[in-house]
Amino acid sequence: MLNKKLTILFLIVTVQSSSIAAEFHAMDTTIKKEIAWDELNPRAIGFVKDYLAIHQERLTKMKTWGAPYFLSIEKILNRYHLPPTLKYLAVIESDLKSNALSSAGAVGPWQLMPGTARDLGLTVAKGRDDRTDLSKSTHAAARFLSILYKQLGDWLLVVAAYNGGPARLDKIIKRNDNKNFWDIQQELPAESRNHVKKFIATHYIFEGKGSETTGKLSNEPNPIIGKEELNNLDSITIYGRYTGEVIADMLGIDRKNFEKWNPLFNEKISTGPYQLKIPKEKKAAFELQHDRIVKQSVQYFMEEGTRELIGFPTPTASPRTETPAKTIKKKKSKQ
Numbered sequence: 001m002l003n004k005k006l007t008i009l010f011l012i013v014t015v016q017s018s019s020i021a022a023e024f025h026a027m028d029t030t031i032k033k034e035i036a037w038d039e040l041n042p043r044a045i046g047f048v049k050d051y052l053a054i055h056q057e058r059l060t061k062m063k064t065w066g067a068p069y070f071l072s073i074e075k076i077l078n079r080y081h082l083p084p085t086l087k088y089l090a091v092i093e094s095d096l097k098s099n100a101l102s103s104a105g106a107v108g109p110w111q112l113m114p115g116t117a118r119d120l121g122l123t124v125a126k127g128r129d130d131r132t133d134l135s136k137s138t139h140a141a142a143r144f145l146s147i148l149y150k151q152l153g154d155w156l157l158v159v160a161a162y163n164g165g166p167a168r169l170d171k172i173i174k175r176n177d178n179k180n181f182w183d184i185q186q187e188l189p190a191e192s193r194n195h196v197k198k199f200i201a202t203h204y205i206f207e208g209k210g211s212e213t214t215g216k217l218s219n220e221p222n223p224i225i226g227k228e229e230l231n232n233l234d235s236i237t238i239y240g241r242y243t244g245e246v247i248a249d250m251l252g253i254d255r256k257n258f259e260k261w262n263p264l265f266n267e268k269i270s271t272g273p274y275q276l277k278i279p280k281e282k283k284a285a286f287e288l289q290h291d292r293i294v295k296q297s298v299q300y301f302m303e304e305g306t307r308e309l310i311g312f313p314t315p316t317a318s319p320r321t322e323t324p325a326k327t328i329k330k331k332k333s334k335q
Contacts, residue, residue: 034208041215043182044200051201059205062091069096069109073138080142081243081266082149085203085213089159090141092198098132107131110141120144155213156181159199164192181215225261233261234280239273243297250293251282 040048073087093111094100106113108131114124120140122130130136148158151166157179161169172187173179185193200214225233244265248258259265261277268274278286286293 035204036209039210040200040204041182043185044197047194047197048201048204051198052205055201056205058095059091059202062096063206066091066096069134072134076135076138077142080146082142082145083155083211083213085207085211086145086155088202088206089145089162089199090138091202092195098134108137109134110137112137112140116144152179154179154181154215156196156200156215159196159213160188160192163195164189232279233277234283236276236278236283236286237273238276239269240294241298242269242274242276242294244269246296247276247278247286247293250289250296251278251285253278253282 035048035052037045069090070087073090074084077084077086090096090109094109096109098109099107100109100111101107102111104113107117107129110131112120112122112131117124117131117137117140120143122136122140124131130140145158145162148161148166149155152158152161152169152173157169157173160181169188169192172184176184176187178184181196185196200210203214204210242265244258244262245255247253248255258278262274265274265276
């Protein structure tokens with residue numbers, strides 16, 4: 001009788017185990033089918049597959065419970081004109097945990113060290129630590145990432161520098177006269193090298209495809225502007241701190257049309273003079289509201305309790321390793 005009960009119990013456990021295994025296999029197959037493997041750099045495919053095998057269940061669940069966190073992070077990244085997919089850096093840094101604490105003392109979803117956090121405008125004191133505040137720490141991380149991108153010009157290198165600090169990376173780049181992550185990766189510390197690949201893997205698990213932050217250039221062609229439509233547009237040379245959303249809204253232009261006429265406006269305007277294209281009938285309104293547009297554009301970057309990117313020093317260390325005191329003195333802005 002006892003043997004019979006044990007046999008039945010064994011069969012039940014076996015069936016349940018088979019069911020669970022089948023469920024995970026189905027999920028594994030679905031995720032693998034969703035990923036655009038042909039877009040991945042061949043040197044990353046093996047790592048992504050291994051990472052997927054270990055972390056897919058955890059990250060699949062995070063797609064649901066992490067949705068409100070991702071939305072909040074994306075809104076802030078957008079204010080700094082940063083790619084929204086940089087939100088996945090917070091995933092590999094802390095699993096989005098506000099109370100995450102590293103052995104070195106880095107805290108929060110973006111794993112900022114005390115000195116670096118203060119340097120980026122956060123309060124780190126007894127009884128208050130802004131690093132644990134998702135909004136404030138994301139603003140700080142966005143400022144840091146903006147500075148790194150201006151310095152390095154490549155998102156994979158930015159992720160590597162966020163982990164290991166830009167000073168060492170800069171030396172490697174200069175020594176090799178090369179800013180291609182895949183060409184110089186073997187000279188990077190293993191932790192920084194793998195940090196980049198974790199970011200790529202997480203990005204592909206969530207998105208199923210790459211983006212500019214994983215080194216993939218968009219294959220989508222720019223929208224075609226017809227001859228008649230082009231004749232109705234006027235070009236104005238502008239430079240400075242403008243925001244496409246503000247210009248479009250204040251001039252009553254549909255944002256999709258504005259983006260069509262001025263692709264990647266927010267990214268390109270930050271690098272120098274730009275030929276702004278707007279309908280001819282809107283030119284007078286642009287000139288009349290110019291000062292208001294500039295003011296609103298600057299305010300678009302800002303949020304109460306945060307500081308502008310202008311005036312922050314060029315970082316020499318990772319936010320996860322303490323910044324030497326001599327590197328965190330504020331630069332005096334020229335009036």
